[in-house]
Amino acid sequence: MNRFGDMKARFSGIHDLMKFRVTEILLISTAYDAYVLEEDGMLIEQIYHHFNDLSIPFIPRIHWVADGEDAWEELKLRPIHLIITMSRISDMSSFEVETKIHEAYPNIPIVMLSYDRLTPEIIARIRAISCIDRVFHWSGDNKVLVAIIKYIEDKQNVEADSKLGVQAILLVDDSPAYYSQILPTIYTEILTQTRYLVLHAMNIKHGLLRVRLRPKILLAETYEEAMEIISKYRHNLLGIISDVRFPKNGVLHPQAGIELNKIVRENIPDLPFLLQSEEAENAAKAEALRLDFLNKNSPKLLQNIRTYILENYGFGSFVFKYPDGRVIDKATDITNLERIIRDLPDASLYYHAKKNDFSRWFRARAEVEVADRLRFVDTENVSSAADIRAYILKVLNGYFQKYQSGLVLAFEGLSKKDMENAFIKLGTGSLGGKARGVAFMNGMIAKAQLADKYEDMKIKVPRSFVIGSDAFEKFIEENKLYSFLATGPTEAEIAQKFTASPLPAGTKENLLVLTQYIKCPLAVRSSSILEDSRILPFAGIYNTYVVPNCHADPEIRVKQLEDAVKLVYASVFYAAPVQYAKNADIRIEEEKMAVLIQELVGEHYGDYYYPAISGVAQSYNFYPYDPLKPEDGIVSLALGLGKAIVEGERVYRFSPAYPKLNPLVSGPKEYLEKSQHAFYAINFKDSADITLRADEDYIYKKLLISQAHKDQSLEYIGSTYSVENDCIYDNIYQQGPKLVTFAPILKYNRLPLRQIIKDLLGLGKQSFGTDVEIEFAVNIPKDKSKPKEFNFLQIRPMVVGREAFEVNMDEPEAFWCFSHHTIGNGSYQNIHDIIFVDPADFNLQNSVQIANEIGELNQVLIREGRRCILVGFGRMGTADRWLGIPLTWEQMSRAMIIVEVDLKNLRPEPSLGSHFFHNLTATGMGYFHIQYDNQAAGMLDWEWLLNQPVLQQTKFVKLVRRQEPFRAKIDGRSFKGIIYK
Template sequence: MYLLDETWLPFSNLMLKHIYNVLLICSDYDRFTLEEDGRVEEELYKEYTQLGLSNPPKISHTNNPDEALSMINRLNFDLVITMLDLKSNKVEKLAEEIKKIKYSMPIIALSPSPDHRKARVLKGENCPYIDYLFYWQGNASLFLAMIKLIEDRMNIEHDTKEADVQVIILVEDSVRFISSYLPQMYTCLIQQNRSSILEALNEWGKTLRMRGRPKIVLARTYKEASDLFYRYRENILGVIADVSFPSEKGKEKAGIELLKEIKNVDKEIPVLIQSRDIRYKEEAEENGADFLYKLSETLLQDLSDHFIKRYNFGPFNVIDPDTGKTVATADTMRGVQSLIKTMDIRSFVYHSRRNDFSRWLRAQSLYRLAGMIKGINLNDRESAEETREKLYRTIRDYRLRRARGVIAEFSLSRYDETLHFSRIGKGSMGGKGRGLAFLSLEMLSSSLAEKYDSVNLSIPRTVVITTELFDTFMEENNLKSLQFCEESDEEILRLFLSKKIPDGLKEDLVEILKVTTDPLSIRSSSLLEDSHFHPFAGVYETCMLSNRGSFSSRLEALEMAIKTVWASTYFSRARVYLKSTDHTLEEEKMAVIIQQITGSAHSSLFFPSISGVARSLNYYPAPGQEREDGVGLLSFGFGKMIVDEGTGFRFCPAKPKKPSMNLSGVETSPQSSFYALDLSGTFNPASDIDNLKRIKIEEAYEKYPEALKNIASSFDSSGFMRECVDKTSVNMLTFNGILKYESLPLAKIVNDTLKLGEKAMAEPVEIEFAVNTQSEKPEFTILQLRPISELTKESSIEVKEEEKEGAIVFSDMVMGNGNFENIMDIVTIDPHLFKAKDMAMMASELRHFNSKIGSDYILISAGRLGSSDPWLGIPCSWSDISNARVIAEASVADVVAEPSQGTHFFQNMTSLGAIYLTVQGKMGKSFVDFKKLESMNVIERSSHFMHIKSDKPLIVKADGKNQMAVVKEEKDD
């Protein structure tokens, strides 16, 4: 079973045996003819590189037969080619001596004339030591054909079984015609092969498909031909036979007898009979064969025409059965799929009865699909229209399957709904794009899709605009100097929006929009994004597009969104984050991901049923759970609720039926609103970059109850709970239908995906995902895979319970390990001045202190930092507290600090080595001694914060493994 692209994976196992070293025994003049006039080695190099092989045959030369024997003894040769004229030496005697040294060594003899005396002798004696005899006139194409013929013989047995590779049998005993036919036949095959590789989705696929061309085998007697035919009967593409060649029944008309035998077995196999005697034409055609006149002045062209006509090389031609004329053509699988749907039913019946669809697909090296198609025949049980529809669906489904797990190169002529992951340009796909491509491949290689066949499990349909286009845009618009300027984000965005994207990219975007009418997410994928130690989570912009309206307005919105993501490379948030790493702005490049959004439309709104974030490692496991069980957060609507605000329903992927929402054990989500995309709105990056609308959850209960099936529960006046929305009762988000009753195996899918990602990356991972329960088959799409740093590994640091005494801060919910002894500054919330309603204004105060201190300090804040919901915490950005080395999120007044593991803010802080403490006060053993803080040296107060300068160095000890941390002043000696 082939799990990857079925059109190319088998070919990676083909043509495994090659000719690498050739010994040429000839005069110095013949060698000159080969190397200089024939340019043989140059042609061999071209041929091998097209096959993806790095080592074309190396030709060694000697003009001395004795030296040749010595070289064969000492060196490793795969083929010997010798001229017939070897001074006084007999070539047959030399061949015998070579076979004594290495019996399997193929030997080819070259004659300067088909009527050469020795050639006639060798042919008459049928020398057993010479494998093939050719007529040589210095043409490089024959040299290539000889090597191909040997390689085909070496690989045919394996390749026909491995990938159903086709076989052409040439039955001929004339040295002159063998030497003329083989180069022409191989030229036809290579030309067709180069045409068929266009079906491959990327360069690697094209390279591999070059290995799948049909094989040619040479027979010189009736017995050889008959044996080859029956051995490869299921793989025969065609037979080309002379009328006269050696046979036990007599040489005369041996080809006609062979023709009858073949047609008696399979009437559909194309046979070409060739002869110097034109009188055999009628008899050949009477027996269902074509005829080739050997004395024709266009002999080789006639041979090529036969290949095109009978082997279905070239485009597929739709024939009108009444007139015999071509009425339509297609030269790709996509085109043939379309023609099947639209051609006149009489033409469909005509081609179906002749197996033309299957034959054409075989000619494109689409052997597996051709075999599937061949089994779909016209019959009495179904109408021609039903057969047509079945054939159409078979090709469409095949194209869909083969695109899974493959990064296709974007092509205007090939892009359609069957391509799942495409890239534009030759540059990097960036960290996020790379992670998605890797996950797609891993999922396909695993059994996840088969295990959960009731769910459409995949990544979203994706096109990645690589960093090459970013570079082109920057160069064409003279924007490279931006890395040195200090323009505001608004000015940078305005500048980027005023510039023109590359012309070629605009053509690609037009094609994308022709195919895709669903809402789109335009996401960043920088070179450094989602790296192991610096995730850049939420640092760059993401734009959501409704993809509605006129085509021109859709294209304009898409262009603006791409330029907005590019511009965010230079926004202040990105600059500050980069300064905290070892990288510079000059190193950063931006790829852009265009993704189809998972979800469904509800009136004028579009949103997913569920969005989620999950980690394979839970830093704060609830009782009965292990760290390795992982943790997840679910929200209704878009995931902005989780990654920006940290609000969601917490669950354990390995043990979903056990409550893990929060420490109070309440099994309902704190989510009071949700995010949706307004399909009636227009995209304006200057005012609303992400383009999402925040809506009260009550509106969903009222207007979209169907979207909340298995997500919401209702409680009547008696406290009885039902798993549905009831407008007369109290409704809450519980996700019971999903997690407890498994209407959708979400927890199992998440758990298996985390395990898959962790195994593939060899470290803990995080995924973001979206679910659409409203489609005919539920959709689970994975939006992102990133590695996460293990912040709680074994540490030599030990924090003892007794160290709580005299501590300024003590926490039993800790992330990170550290032991700091030289921090002098603390920025802390003033609990007396704190008011939850003021949290939206507090970010500017933090920004002031962060800039003023300019070095490591300890930050004690209220609620969840970085939350975009000002009632849950302070909506600051990472750059506002970038110098904080230790962060304590404390419960103050009615604001409870719940540990956050899914926000972008949290990922960036922890990845940069900040020690993260959660202090829940009355709900646990942890505390902040605000009285002690007030007694210390307060050097500045703001509306809500105090800046304290300690008289003694502050000691911070954090043991993430055992969940203990303490902050205290250094003791006096």
Template sequence: MVPQEYQKFYLKDVTFVNLMMRRIYNVLIVANPYDAFMLEDDGRVEEKIYNEYVELGLRYPPTFTQVSTTEEARQVLRTMHIDLVICMPGNADNDAFSVARDIKAEFPHMHCIVLTPFSHGITKRMENEDLSIFDYVFCWLGNTNLILSIIKLIEDKMNLEHDIDEGGVQMILLVEDSIRFYSSILPNLYNYILAQSKRFSTEALNRHAASLRMRGRPKVVLARNYEEAMALYERYSDNVLGVISDVRFPIHGEKDSEAGLKLMREIRKTDPYLPLILESSESENRAKAEAEGFRFVDKNSKKMSLDLHKMLEEHLGFGDFIFRDPKTKAEIMRIHSLKELQDNIFKIPDDSMLYHISRNHMSRWLSARAIFPVSMFLKTVTWERLKDITAHREIIFDAIVQYRHMKNIGVVAVFDRMKFDAYSHFARIGEGSLGGKGRGLAFLDNIIKTHPEFNSLEGATVQIPRTVVLCTDVFDQFMVQNNLYQIALSDASDDDILRHFLRAQLPDSLIADFFTFFEAVKSPIAIRSSSLLEDAHYQPFAGIYSTYMIPYLDDKYAMLEMLACAIKGVYASVYYRDSKAYMTATSNVIDQEKMAVILQEVVGKQFDGRYYPNISGVLRSLNYYPIGDERAEDGIASLALGLGKYIVDGGQTLRVSPYHPHQVLQTSELETALRETQTRFYALDTRHVSNDFKVDDGFNILNLKVKEAERDNSLNFIASTYDPYDQVIRDGLYEGGRKVISFAGVLQQGVFPLPELLQMSMRFGAEAMRRPVEIEFACNLNADRTGSLYLLQIRPIVDQKQMLDEDLAAIPDDRCLLRSHNSLGHGVTEDVTDVVYVKTDDRFSAANNPTIAREIEKLNKEYLDRGTNYVLVGPGRWGSSDSWLGIPVKWPHISAARVIVEVALKNYRVDPSQGTHFFQNLTSFGVGYFTIDENRNDGCFHKAQLDAMPAVEETEHVRVVRFEKGLRIMMDGKKGEGVIAAI
């Protein structure tokens, strides 16, 4: 029997049009041109936000104004009404914090956000910064969704009080003081909440009503200490949907290792059934949390965001309402909509009904779906007051019926099959991100377009290859539809993961698009990874994921099958063992990684069963190994015949500064030219047609002798001939005699203006990014001396700005453990104690290099687990794919090294490597790189000092020693000097 007080009631409708009234209309972004381009052309923040505003039935989405300097920012702020300033990582002459302080000093009431890259140096600096004058500081890794989240967070804060009082809107309280962590969780949280709000908007009867209803989504409020969290909870306790809290954060200004537990206990006293979720990277907190009945999410989990989504769905009322058996927790019935709840309310078993209503679950589910009138009414009908299940059912039924009755009253091209042809350049399939390489390519295309000088030289054209990008949403769809996360996040072997991915299905809707692309390019296709984190402006993931190539076939269906395998192979490589190790090394969570895939014509020409370009290269606008009259800022290029993978794999290349093309060390002497120029090259095997794709993305790449290229007649203008009779090398091709890959025709004889084009590429690229750059390129030369330069990729060389105020040359040799006059890197480090070095006594043999690589990989894992670093010393070329030239490690195998040293032995001398993907990782993580050759008095290495010390760990080929007080590592990047000394 329903009590009298509940028999007649009126639900007050919520006018959604009155919610979210205060908005951010004008945003000023202070950013360098690369970030600005990335936001406009790749992330399309303006378009994303515009679409969302249209969805929400709002007329005036924010406009974005972009400037590069503080002065320009001041000018805009004085002349325009700006609601929010976002200061992004700086240009060469300032940084985000300085810009933000200047703006706040003149406009103290302005909402101001600072975005900063995440690095050891920045973290240290922020410990001493007063951040209280800014609304928030966020960590920027190139994810444009963060900009959306920032605007949402500030709008939520602006509208919180009004919307809770006006409509009963709910809030999720997030308590977290780690900038790194809340920067990654907030986009995730908003993404989830907005997706859910789209789902629940279907409760409305028409599109307009559905749009308005989305304004009632739960708000997210961020608190960064105990006092702030408690004040927010006490003020809005009736409208808190749930609390997600870290365990360790400040109480009264001091970090407290149990702050989260204390907060939860306090809240639990007021509301025994409010969902409380603790998250922590300290796994011992799980037991503490669960002992007190709190939910727990492990920050270290590879699927942390999936775990959090599951908890939000289950405990905060998102997703379907699941009636459960109170004893077994087994699912009894699943409810998708309000109408379904109405239809089934009398069919639920009594004990399940009692379990849910006594814990306020139904009211919470309705709140999360913005059905506030019913939710607020049911919140007053508590089990304690009624204690009658049948009456409860009737009240819920009547409330739903009344509510429903009340509601009844009353410049990147999008790929287009019709338009994409041989003249098209760059298009996207999907609505997600282009990923790192995709952004770089779009940016390169833009640089070429804005600098007509590139195409002003006779006989030369400059362009990017024809490209289509499968955006990250295609990856998401593929992973979910094929249910691949379980195998992907497991500890399965790389081969096993690849096998599962190859069995999965890509959407059929892509087939017609792919056929159009084949028809347009009529050449082999490179299928390249372009992940969100890869080549991110401040944290490159260079060379970590796979790149496959497939031949061009007349049989389009056979080509389609190979293309599908290649795309799935690239997707699988996100989850290979090395990728996961790299994620750990860079403090990234693997399920934040999203993969776009670039489909791109391969630059080159078809020869007998193989395909390759005359020239491939990597160009860097900073040269850390200048020789003769070269300067560091003159840049350096590594040139090779054939596919660029040869350079990436550490093959023998020709090193030349584009501003000094006549000065090539490797060809300056006969003996050096014969010993140190390219003898092999890579080409795509165009006869290899099958779907037998391997984890090794080079399975169909031929490793050929230069003699084979001579047979193809592809050495015109790039080779010289050695005359054994006269003991001389002559520029050009002559009968007999070994061919030396000297690039003499393009470097010294002006056959093709490659040096001038590379100078332009460096200059315009570095200007556009406002920092030094690395550019990959390939070149086709024709017999008539014309040719085409294709720019394939651009990424910044991250500049370390640590202060170095010591003259390293003044430090005597006897005070150094190591000294290099050829060092890469810049700054001072004093927190390393260990040296890991290869034993190079008389028994050393390059034949053992693969074994040494495995021993070092094992040691490196121990350092990663401990979170410590070391100095790594060994002979030859680190990271070479040719184990006779050096120890064949990959970046993840040495990722905990702070300095890497290549030492020349008397009987084992290999010139230092330069220009490989390996170096991008070294520079972006601020890792030092020294080369020492005591035979030429080029630096010193006091190995005897290490040999005399006890080993803390020792393998057959490697020793580890520890310095009690640590080591002082000093690097002067401008002068190329490096010193390591015991403290």
């Protein structure tokens, strides 16, 4: 039975375990007895420490009363979960109170705690009183109180929890004095084991699950009680500890324990069974039956029981032995266990498998599914130890894959093995928006079983590590950076101050360990608590830094990683996010930054490192053309790193619904001209000694497509242009210039890329309840024996904004701009300003200066608190100055509407996959695209605009303002937009 086989069952089932908790205890005793328990025994302190260090929020509270009248009042005031009575044996009449309470509240367990000497006659008299569930002996050790609480909880919860795989230890003994000693000893070992397991849990939820899955202790005082428990919970028992003499058929039976063992051996032959007795002659009987035996009279009895539990119930380390008892090695955790098993001598492997030790060890760790699979290793019929070893390793490998797939693991205590294919959190606090989206989809990919769906490609999330947002707050506070920021420093000064400030000690130590385990390039990305939210994405507003992580000196590697983290922290306070937050009426002080560290996807090609394919896919297409529909989505693909896509450069676009449909170009020659000419790679030449800078570009190298051809990385994505025939061949083996078309994949399906994208967009859209955008990278290893990998990098919800309301566009007012290619929905009013690039002076050679001049006029509007319409040529916000105007967010932050205008020799595709474009739509800005020489699709009245009153102008840019506001409307249903005169 797969009790915890999927993510939901494993962790969401936490709340279905241990539903009954003892949180309110009513103590009926004399004032002196209460004082003895409370003060001399330090009861509250003992209970607190036992519960608090296991992160159990239900710490019991004790309400003391001296008599029955006060007890009735307490029972009326609050729900009571356990009643402990300390009635004196000499005054048996006092049980009248307990009897009446039991009649009125039959579901509240009543336990008697006595420090009188309990003779067999007295015990018999107490057991005759039906209101008393159990009697315990108080010897001055306050641990018995904790044992009573846990025993009552176990007794109430075992029936429900056993169905979820919880294990149990059965203690069979009829002596209250004895089991009052033994139960605390067993519980101490169980709680010690549980604390150990919590420390080695994969995350907080896994730790809580292990607390609630801890083995229960069941107590039987008679043969019949024991047999009922064994029959009911035979598949849940870790072991039995039994006296030899106890009641059977209503009378003391001198061999009851031995008869009980006989029945158990017939039904559960591998179950650990410990006999114990005060009669020394029973030792010989146990030896004859090859049973473990302990003498109750031994001065080392409690110590011997602890040793027995550790050796037989799978607690503590797994001790590998030869059959003759010689110790070979110890495994402290599951990773070490797997490592040792690989080289374990056959004799030892067979010995432990036959004794079912592997299954028991996992069962003690609450890994029920693994324990069940290992329990059925058939040592009798398996042909060789090699087959046993292979089966065990297969089960363990499945365990690692299952737990690492789709879960956020806690970093502390993890080994290198644990870090394979995992999403790991360092420290506490929020994951932030970006990391949260990746972690969520990591889980959804595992749950939907997509990882190995396609034979030709593995779907995965690259190894990811998140520094929680608490580290950011601690970093700011410890270095007193808010007071520094209040002085209004420049971005360069912020970067310098932050990189000179030390990270919190715990964060620094985690990064040191991380660089020791991970030896590949790392991308250090922002993951703020506001980032990639459903209403405000902050896409590309914060910086991402690449760390080569290849220096021979580990101190330099960790220093580079630390600097990258600090620079991500610093970017919170740069101009772009500050202005972006102001536009959204958010105080930047509300922002908290987590940091996502991901393995950078790619292959080494000499001094360069890059993936074969990077991509951005959107489930909604703002610019469909026949036969495409908006809901078909759109995908942007690029050779090399995704920087080319998110910064709005030339890339390849296609619809997953029509992958073979060629771009809208007039012919092969134009196809060549408009295709991707260059790509981004990481430059590893001399990069080991780099000093990280705030501008992010310290390590990137822009290379020509011819370099990729030399690297032999175009096989799956390249085509050849034939100058002689003016045609394109869908391979790279012809003579002629190479271009990036992705034809081998999209036309001939050499890789199932389209199908994977459709799967992930569908999964994301269903999970988020809205349209989504995903980023990914495809690695095609040079080593053909290695699998190809589709690496899921990021997801964010799209703000489509077309559902709000229908906009009336039929008003008979004169307009100066209209377009059938718009984004947005609604009416835009109270705009008195327009910033536009003068068409008479525009030249792409001046695009960088034009961007700066727009930023200068934007500052005027920032100071005055005004918004504007921004009109420019080509692609706005692109990083490629030859495609348009390379604006940064802070340079155009006051724009409410952006108008991109094509020219005869400047007609780039709209920047659908760019961060700039995504933030534009998410912040509710309007967008107009005016195509060249197509007045039916859109037009702009330049003559009217040039005659508007100029408030201020620079060399290439003008700011016009008038008293009457400009008014604009965009209908998101028809993609039609108008700006009225």
